[in-house]
Amino acid sequence: MQPFEYMRPDDAAGAVALVAEYPGAQFLAGGTTELDLMLKDGVIEPERLVDITRLPLRGIARDGDVLRVGALTTMEELAADATVRGRLPFVHEALLAGASTQLRNMATIGGNLLQRTRCRYFRDAAVAACNKRAPGSGCAAVRGAARMHAILGASERCIALHASDLCVPLVALDAVVRIQGADGERSVPLTDFYIPAAADPSAENVLAHSDLITAVDLPLPPVAAHSGYLKVRDRVSYEFALTSAAVALRTEGATIAEARVALGGVGTIPWRAREAEQALTGAPVSLATFRAAAEAAIRDPFTVPGTAFKVELAKRTVVRMLRTLAPVPS
């Protein structure tokens, strides 16, 4: 591991400037991704770390029907928020379904959006073929042992999964990312924030080198008050998702009036399933409707032998989550 500079600026503009002036610089927040990949896996080698953890970007403020979450708010802090618990149950559940309490005390909301894939080939510097680390070098995962990998937004060039639980309800919610860059501030909807690996394995998202996430805005639509997050995994706790579903549902009588659906464990980006929402909206509350929505959610998957099981598992995860929110006879 190469030596690096450690800097701790006093304000966000100073932090952005310290990263902007130096190509080898990166931000350090909770460290659960950054230090893991630097100190332990050795697959990233920043020459300067700009510690942002003491910047005044922490805390949750309600402004009408929007919850502004400071980027340095921890996962535990957001999970404990009464508004999140009451108005956004799927966000609350996804937060507590992720990682462990120790990691949630460290990991920030801004950092969670930027967490890197758990693909073992990406995280092993001895593996030469990784289009995410070394564009054009190939993908070892598509020909190797794959299981915790993506089937949507994936291609033979890259099947690296975006493993965040939190981001799944956040894309369903139309959360907005607030960004401070070298040229000022801007906002980007989370659904436009990520770049699928099928388009460019190494790009990940729309952030420029010195862009800093300062906050994430969470809308509080009525539909989200009746929502849930279902995570299917190899062990019951402290494990990444094989598949997951974040669903919000509003019914009027026996008809679905409004629906939000997003999938985790299957996409190279947190996957908003608008086709499933269209299949649900205006349809009767029934098992047939739920199954049709699940079919619509998984369209044109790219699978390898190790991930083929996810196609059916993801559909059943969607159906189960829908049935939990709107019970129907079998």
Place this chain on the structure above:
Amino acid sequence: MARAPSNASAASSGPPRTSVDVAVNVNGDVELLRLDNRVTLLDALRDELGLTGTKKGCDQGACGACTVLLDGKRVLSCLTLAAQCDGREVTTVEGLMHDGTLHPVQEAFIRHDAFQCGYCTPGQVMSAVALLKEGRATSDEEIREFMSGNICRCGAYPNIVAAIREVAGNGGA
């Protein structure tokens, strides 16, 4: 608490500095350390301060053996830079004893034989102390869920849950 040392400030002129001065309160005593920027809190505790109660298991955020309290909250010391702890308070397993008496969680671990090889135990104990403070020990199911970040390869889990349940039932720690 202590101000950020000058070499961790935002000044970017001059040659790159690869070491940092850290003033960190460990178990009630302020320790002044000059460390390579790469040193984790875990390595600073064990190698610089001789506090070897905190264990290095996976050293990669997966096992929980290195769990300590940072400003009262449980974190993984293997994924925390020592530099980030400047001006902050760290509690390790060595800091749990008061006036020669073990912490109630430590007593309960002994009573319930909540360990075999003992390597994960300091992390389990620190996590359990935090769990009780968080108010998350109201059922066995809840204890298991919120202790899941601490792995025990000997499989002492039932006895760990029993020890925590007992302390919680006695009004916590």
